[in-house]
Amino acid sequence: MKTEESLSEKIQSITEIDKLIHEPARLMIMAYLYVVESADFLFIMRQTGLTKGNLSSHLSKLEAGGLIDIKKEFVGKIPRTFLSLSQYGRTEFENYQRQMRQFLENI
Amino acid sequence: MKTEESLSEKIQSITEIDKLIHEPARLMIMAYLYVVESADFLFIMRQTGLTKGNLSSHLSKLEAGGLIDIKKEFVGKIPRTFLSLSQYGRTEFENYQRQMRQFLENI
DNA sequence: TTATTTAGGTTTGTAATACAAACCACAAAA
DNA sequence: TTTTGTGGTTTGTATTACAAACCTAAATAA
Numbered sequence: 001m002k003t004e005e006s007l008s009e010k011i012q013s014i015t016e017i018d019k020l021i022h023e024p025a026r027l028m029i030m031a032y033l034y035v036v037e038s039a040d041f042l043f044i045m046r047q048t049g050l051t052k053g054n055l056s057s058h059l060s061k062l063e064a065g066g067l068i069d070i071k072k073e074f075v076g077k078i079p080r081t082f083l084s085l086s087q088y089g090r091t092e093f094e095n096y097q098r099q100m101r102q103f104l105e106n107i
Numbered sequence: 108m109k110t111e112e113s114l115s116e117k118i119q120s121i122t123e124i125d126k127l128i129h130e131p132a133r134l135m136i137m138a139y140l141y142v143v144e145s146a147d148f149l150f151i152m153r154q155t156g157l158t159k160g161n162l163s164s165h166l167s168k169l170e171a172g173g174l175i176d177i178k179k180e181f182v183g184k185i186p187r188t189f190l191s192l193s194q195y196g197r198t199e200f201e202n203y204q205r206q207m208r209q210f211l212e213n214i
Numbered sequence: 215t216t217a218t219t220t221a222g223g224t225t226t227g228t229a230a231t232a233c234a235a236a237c238c239a240c241a242a243a244a
Numbered sequence: 245t246t247t248t249g250t251g252g253t254t255t256g257t258a259t260t261a262c263a264a265a266c267c268t269a270a271a272t273a274a
Contacts, residue, residue: 008154011138014131015156022131024121025232031118031214041252047115049122054233056253061231072252077241079251097211104204104211107138132261148223161262163224168260179223184270186222 010106013099020065021096025050026058030093033068033085041081059083067092117213120206127172128203132157133165137200140175140192148188166190174199 021030028048032039039047045055062068067089071082085093128137135155139146146154152162169175174196178189192200 007142011135011154012156014134014138017131019131022129023232024124024126024129027121027210028118031121031210034214035114042250047118049119051234052252053235053254057232060253079240081252097214100207101211103134103138104208107141107204130261149221152223158263159223160225160264164261167224186269188223 010103014103017099018092018096020061020067021093023058025054026062029055029058029062029083030067030085030089030096033083034090034093038082038084041083044083062089117210121210124206125199125203127168127174128200130165132161133169136162136165136169136190137174137192137196137203140190141197141200145189145191147190151190169196 021027025048028050029044032044032047041055041059044050045052048055050058059068059070063070066086069084069086071084073080073082128134132155135157136151139151139154148162148166151157152159155162157165166175166177170177173193176191176193178191180187180189
């Protein structure tokens with residue numbers, strides 16, 4: 001039956017979403033970087049409410065997945081980590097938004 | 108600054124979503140039960156593409172969280188497991204939809 | 215009758231994950 | 245010169261998602 005098939009397809013589409021982005025903590029990080037273009041470690045930490053350790057490991061995963069760029073610089077003598085979305089990360093975040101919206105609309 | 112605060116609030120709102128529903132495999136299960144009202148184990152298994160073991164453990168978690176009802180019956184001599192959303196599950200799924208939509212709109 | 219296969223699941227084992235605590239290096243203050 | 249930030253990373257652990265192995269009983273084949 002046609003409608004059954006398309007319901008199944010709509011629902012199974014959720015298996016294609018990027019799980020790296022889907023995880024709530026990382027979704028927050030990605031959402032921030034999507035709107036602010038660039039931010040440092042402590043800013044993101046305060047805005048998201050994540051602990052240092054947790055934020056650090058989520059950032060490593062996002063970087064490993066090619067979604068963000070991490071640049072470590074010295075501002076005076078203080079080390080600072082600057083975060084930004086990669087081009088791939090930006091399009092993947094847009095894909096995620098589109099896919100989740102479609103899923104939610106279709107139900 | 109007001110806009111900064113509200114951006115932060117919008118983004119942090121994602122921490123309040125129901126993680127039991129958010130996980131993709133369970134999101135599929137919940138979406139099915141939301142639209143079909145009732146279904147059996149094997150139907151959900153085929154439609155979602157999950158393995159028996161995986162489906163079984165996700166169902167246990169959803170039941171433990173009060174989101175679904177599981178009824179085991181015999182159809183003739185064959186055991187069968189019927190699944191349906193609980194009232195709580197239905198409203199929680201609607202909350203999830205609303206929260207995710209708002210998050211996605213606000214970015 | 216005695217295998218053997220099929221149906222309908224549950225339990226077990228394991229690799230990956232999310233998270234916070236502990237740790238580290240350095241600078242500034244007391 | 246101990247102490248107190250600043251800006252993180254590494255380590256330890258409990259939870260998880262997942263599939264493989266297992267289980268029970270019925271239908272079918274030999």
